[in-house]
Amino acid sequence: MPKSRIELRFGGTGGQGLLLSAKLLADALALEGRHVAQSQTYEPTSRGGFCNADLVVASGEVDYPLPMEFDHLVLLDKIAIKPSWPRLKAGALVIADTRLCPELPEGAGQRHQLPLSRTAIELGSERVTNIVALAVLVAMTDICKRxxxxxxxxxxSPRGFLDLNMDALAAGYALASAPAVLAAS
Structure with missing residues (x-):
């Protein structure tokens, strides 16, 4: 049985596909009958400024559409750490890119620094880092069905990106189930 209310954030910089990841997850959750509120913020800089996409997921109506404390935090750039970290719940799951978030503050329950962007680059495009991260989140939380x-x-997916996105999804699932990740849990 899914938790009655889950709050999560995809945080990073503009241009990393954070809003797309949140929309894809929201759509997948809606397919399963969950209720979702999505919000986002971004600095005026279209690429390189702080950006986040937040979701509040509920089994019934979402009583308050903005997150207060995150159950899950996906970090694709260190710029998102400072505004996001103080809002973590005790025991929260943090998934961070090792290349772009090399150091994380103390705290948080489960911290997983993974080669998200490096995995995407190895697939042929850093642009699918968000899909790799989404797959890791889904695999680690079972927030929705794969x-x-x-x-x-x-x-x-646009026709030209479908295969790459599906490869990124598979790579993220594999990354989440790697022995080193499982040992850190």
Whole structure:
């Protein structure tokens, strides 16, 4: 049975596909009958400024659409640490890119620094780091079914990116189940 209310953030910089990751996850959750409120903030700089996409997920109506404390935090750039870290719940799951977030503050329950962007680069495009990260989040939390995420990605990916996005999704699932990651849990 899913938790009644889950709050999460995808944080990083503009241009990393954070809003897309949140939308894909929100659509997958909606397919499963969950209620989702999505919000985002970004600095006026379109690329390189702080950006985040937040989701509040509930099994019933979302009573308050903005997150107060994050159950899950996905960090794709160190710029998102300072505004996000103080809002972590005790025991929160943090997934951070090792290359762009080399150091994390103390605290948080489960901290996983993973080669998200390096994995995307090895697939052929850093632009799919957000999809790798989304897959890691889904695999580590079981927030929704993998089948739902795959269905949403297949339906919304431009034809030229479908194979790359599906490869990124598979790579993220594999990354989340790697022995080193499981040992850190």
């Amino acid at each position: 089948k739902s995420v795959e269905q949403v990605i297949r339906a919304s």
